[in-house]
Amino acid sequence: MKKILLALVIFFNVNTADAKIIVDNAWARLTPNGMGAVFFDIINTNTEDDFLINASSPNALSVMIHETQRIGNMTHMKHHSDGTKIPANGTVLFEPGSFHIMLSKIDENLKLGDKILINLNFQNHDDISIEPILKIRPPIK
Numbered sequence: 001m002k003k004i005l006l007a008l009v010i011f012f013n014v015n016t017a018d019a020k021i022i023v024d025n026a027w028a029r030l031t032p033n034g035m036g037a038v039f040f041d042i043i044n045t046n047t048e049d050d051f052l053i054n055a056s057s058p059n060a061l062s063v064m065i066h067e068t069q070r071i072g073n074m075t076h077m078k079h080h081s082d083g084t085k086i087p088a089n090g091t092v093l094f095e096p097g098s099f100h101i102m103l104s105k106i107d108e109n110l111k112l113g114d115k116i117l118i119n120l121n122f123q124n125h126d127d128i129s130i131e132p133i134l135k136i137r138p139p140i141k
């Protein structure tokens with residue numbers, strides 16, 4: 001009986017430790033006028049929804065969660081000030097034409113090929129820091 005209990009405890013611990021948020025394929029686009037955008041995949045392996053609630057960077061004065069939306073012939077950017085839902089067992093792609101982290105007033109000393117530090121804050125998960133490389137075009141997958 002003891003052995004079964006121990007096995008159950010180990011099994012349970014492994015499962016909860018494995019459930020997490022993964023940020024992958026991060027890259028950043030440098031655009032004129034000190035602007036930029038950061039893209040990545042967020043994978044939620046938890047059985048509960050999570051929310052990306054905020055993002056910050058020591059390398060840019062303003063950092064916002066945006067979503068590019070097309071209304072008729074116009075595109076505009078929606079500011080997700082209440083956070084972005086990362087569904088349970090789901091993936092949200094931050095990619096050109098969709099979700100992105102909008103940067104403005106990027107540190108003037110940064111140039112193409114440099115890394116930029118971004119901190120992502122989640123509602124139910126510890127902060128995740130990423131260091132995407134500044135590029136002009138998306139990397140070839």
Ligand SMILES: [Cu+2]
Nearest residue numbers: 066077100102
């Ligand atoms: Cu934007």
